[in-house]
Amino acid sequence: MSFGEVLEHVGSMQRFQFIYVTLLAIPVFMMASHMVLQNFTAATPDHYCAFRHDPCHRFVHYQWWLLNATILNGTGVNATAAKMETEPCSDGWVYDRSVFRDTIVTEWDLVCSARTLKPMAQSVYMAGVLLGGIVFGGLSDRFGRRLILIWCYLQLAIGGTVTAFSSSFSVYCALRFLTGMAFSGIVLNCVSLCVEWTPTRTRAILGTLNGCAYTTGQMLLAGMAYLIPDWRWLQLAVSLPYFIFFIYSWWFVESARWLVTAGKLDRAVKELKRVAKMNGKHEAAAELDTEFLRSKMKEELASMKSTYSILDLVRTPNMRRISCCVSFVWFSTSFAYYGLVMDLQNFGNNIYLIQLIFGAVDFPAKFISVLTISYIGRRFTQATTLILAGMTILTNIFIPQEMQTVRTALAVFGKGCLGASFNCIYLYTGELYPTVLRQTGMGLCNTMARLGAMVAPVVKMSSDYIPFLPHVIYGSAPIVSGLAAAFLPETLNVPLPETVEQVEKR
Template structure:
């Protein structure tokens, strides 16, 4: 009898499994929002230089010009226009250009000699966002790359968290590391909301990224290790859709809290509650047995049997019975496997190269789309909802495709269609916003399908004993491409 068969005897998909998965999935709704939070907390509003005080110059030219008291007139004589006819974002006239007030005058022929940088700061359009880190720390013009740097630092935290919390989970258990990740997300998230400087903001966002990995990794492990094999696909789909719903929730939160500090605070505070109830979770019985804690594993399994209404079956369970059911897994755990195992044999080396390439391409394209919402010419909130909603049919189609036409075909079609949609956007004129957005949404949906395939396909292609290392190396939340991609986006 295998461990999966033992779970079936103790209730299979009973009350414990339903409650356990539900409590694990709820935090994922907000966890996924942190991954894309900077789309709103670091949104770039329309802006231009602070207008120079006119002083005596106004009186000197008042008798030969129109009255420049209106804001429109002041902007016209103070801020040059770019090639698109919009106010320049980074420069202003050295002196007011009074001649531009004449109806036949234009400021299209200004030169760098006539202008200067925004020495007195910037004026921001606060009609959509009342405050972002861009406004607060003036991350525009020569400091504009710091926005990408902040997101790259966050993704670096995601990568480091995957490596650190993955190892810690194997040493101290999934439950304890997951609880710590909830607490770190809550504390680091709130500290981010109260960051006094840009550097402290980046430091705490790095810690939030680490916590994100700890939550995703250990949540998935606890879900899959406590449900029978026959319902793992359903459980994995529920976890996947929680991230989708989280993207839609993010749009609502951002709309309700246009100030980045309140948005960050609201998305982080519930993790204190998640931390408190996480102590109810049951540690993975598999991990307990493989780390020599069979007695504790038996206690946990008896508790599960009691919740599932199978108390009599649970009473029959002993450490000897449990060990006999897991002899093969115990024997495999005695061997040593590292990341080198991913390239040890020609077959595994080929699988590792192909799977890693697909993970890289999918992740690179995914983050390139979802971190660039302001450039689609529509409401950023509607685009976020559209990007989240497209995952619902996309993941369903992927699941159906994997069952009927196979994993490889579904995987190939997903990445090919995503690539075609993104490439097609290169040839679409910039003024055709609807077509460009539609292609981007289609591409994002295909990338969601690709992710859905990759999670399952990666686990099935690799041998069980090295599956953990393949998961750490390839999973999209902490992929190697993401930190550098965001910097270039």
């Protein structure tokens, strides 16, 4: 009997699972708010110096002798003809606050020569997300999913709240780094707990529901940002709810799969009994004991090592192939995705509407993807969505700038494909890796995704030299990774592997 059969014994998709998955999904509504928050808190409004010349220069003084000559000649006063000298702004800027009342850009003057600090702040946040994947992925496989998830809720609640009171840009970046780390821990452990407490047949639907919760959060952020134009209050609004999530997360049940693979059979029995009672399986709860688990999972327990490391992800042939292909898929999906969603100001004047559209497109995209995931397969869905996204981005190179509506429509379609790719890869990765290394593998993939997100703003800056180069890179990466996804094994209707040996035999 595998753990899947043990789960069926105590109730695989009943009252406990519905409550558990719902409580895990609620915080996901606010996750998108933190990831793309800088679209609003770091928006750059129109600005200019005193004695306006252009957004980044001011007049030094009038060339009066030229001005007088112009008047004497009867040609009138012409500022351009007067050839006024300019210099960089030294006395601050005047900002148009009609759309964005207060952002970190207006707070710390992140414009002109300091404009690179704005993408740097997002890269610092992504660096935190990257490190969080490495740190919390390994810690979750060592100490359990529940404990690390509770800690990450608290870290994000405190870090996000204190960020709203930042006294300087450097303090802001440091606190955003910490919230980024917590973001990774929450995402990784929510996915694993959902996967490890639910049966194979429901994972695609549950993964999609979690993805839709994230999508709804993107749309919710557009409304919140419109109603709360001050960046500090908006930062508070998306952070304070995590104190509530931290409080109720103490009710969460630890993953019994992980407890078994960690050799903690007594606690695994305790958690399984709790689930059985919540599901009304009182007879099953009475039968459960350590000998029952040991007899039913004899093969899995016999093949488990006491400790595993990240090297086990590449030590054997199948694990090495999975790790390489999945890492590339995560990198390119995140790279292209954040290349699009973190640059909303270039898609139209109404950033709130664009955010709403970019969020809404994920609903049909994820609905279609869950159908293909459930009936055709994970591998087909992963490869197809990536290749379509890449081709769409490349197509935009040939659309004239004047056709803004067409360009935006293509970008929205590409974003939908990438959203579907994310929907698939979260589920797919959890099914490819064995329980003993699932969080370590998810941590590696999360690291690759955050590397992609960190590189995306840097690539965007290359448009200063070759305007179409970012689109070439953003489009090529998903196509190549889509081809790499074809080398992954199919996991449709396949039980979760518990050990490395089971992955190698698959």
